[in-house]
Amino acid sequence: MYKVIDGKALAAKMREDIKQKVQASGKNIGLAVVLVGDDPASQVYVRNKIKACGEVGIKSYAYRLDKDATQASVEELVKSLAEDNNVHGILVQLPMPPHIDSKKVLSHIPCKKDVDGFCAENIGKLCMNEDCLVACTPNGVMQMLASEGIELKGKNAVVVGRSNIVGKPMAMLLTNADATVTVCHSKTADLKQVCLNADVLVAAIGKAKFITADMVKEGAVVIDVGMDRDENGKLCGDVDFENVKEKCSYISPVPGGVGPMTITMLMYNTYLAAVRS
Numbered sequence: 281m282y283k284v285i286d287g288k289a290l291a292a293k294m295r296e297d298i299k300q301k302v303q304a305s306g307k308n309i310g311l312a313v314v315l316v317g318d319d320p321a322s323q324v325y326v327r328n329k330i331k332a333c334g335e336v337g338i339k340s341y342a343y344r345l346d347k348d349a350t351q352a353s354v355e356e357l358v359k360s361l362a363e364d365n366n367v368h369g370i371l372v373q374l375p376m377p378p379h380i381d382s383k384k385v386l387s388h389i390p391c392k393k394d395v396d397g398f399c400a401e402n403i404g405k406l407c408m409n410e411d412c413l414v415a416c417t418p419n420g421v422m423q424m425l426a427s428e429g430i431e432l433k434g435k436n437a438v439v440v441g442r443s444n445i446v447g448k449p450m451a452m453l454l455t456n457a458d459a460t461v462t463v464c465h466s467k468t469a470d471l472k473q474v475c476l477n478a479d480v481l482v483a484a485i486g487k488a489k490f491i492t493a494d495m496v497k498e499g500a501v502v503i504d505v506g507m508d509r510d511e512n513g514k515l516c517g518d519v520d521f522e523n524v525k526e527k528c529s530y531i532s533p534v535p536g537g538v539g540p541m542t543i544t545m546l547m548y549n550t551y552l553a554a555v556r557s
């Protein structure tokens with residue numbers, strides 16, 4: 281019998297805890313969110329992040345720039361936020377319009393305000409298992425595993441996806457937790473066979489229902505990071521949930537799994553950045 285890991289409930293519980301921490305800090309904690317252009321999905325993400333700030337008592341500063349904003353104007357904004365003492369965390373919503381060099385923009389976020397945990401210093405520290413601001417989505421996955429008391433030590437963990445924002449930091453966190461980790465990607469030979477060896481399988485691919493029941497070991501823990509659309513345009517994950525669930529000990533759903541945890545970890549990172557400033 282499988283158990284569904286309720287990311288929404290865990291996120292709500294953690295946000296309550298973060299709210300208490302923010303209050304107890306006695307600080308006016310601020311998060312700046314920069315959105316360039318009018319990508320509908322990005323607008324929803326930014327709205328949700330601003331709403332979450334309100335829930336936990338963090339002040340949000342939203343900067344919405346026109347889709348034609350120049351590279352220089354976006355860089356100037358981020359540089360000014362880097363200097364602003366009211367701002368403890370800076371989040372630049374990706375993707376940005378194609379004419380913007382996002383790497384250059386992100387390079388102006390100081391490591392201590394990098395609440396997304398994307399900069400080379402934070403990634404390097406994570407790799408060395410040192411204290412840092414950890415990328416929100418994989419950190420959210422770790423909280424979900426911990427909330428269910430899932431033991432990782434000595435387990436075979438497979439991460440499908442090697443992006444800098446999900447797959448790679450996920451693999452590092454699982455390694456730091458003493459799992460034996462395999463990272464897969466689009467060039468992996470015999471993906472099915474690798475996945476079948478997973479006690480813990482994390483899917484971060486971006487392809488609807490890509491992980492099918494024949495790829496999952498009996499009793500595995502399956503975490504679905506994907507946020508995709510099915511053939512009817514409905515939100516779904518990278519895992520074929522309905523067919524895979526019966527094989528699992530634990531499985532996370534989409535929606536209501538990793539998604540709410542990502543924003544919660546962003547709130548937590550902003551709190552951490554503020555108390556360490």
Ligand code: NAP
Pocket residue numbers: 417440441442443444445446447464465466467468471484485486487505506507508538539540542543
């Ligand atoms: P990404 O940058 O596009 O990376 C996708 C990864 O999947 C790549 O490493 C790619 O391999 C691999 N891949 C693609 N096709 C594959 C195949 N056929 N077999 C094996 N591996 C394959 O995506 P991302 O940013 O990591 O996001 C992944 C998914 O998570 C997306 O659905 C995204 O929307 C979702 N997401 C959700 C949250 C959340 O809060 N829930 C946050 C971030 C992302 P190559 O490297 O070889 O190309």
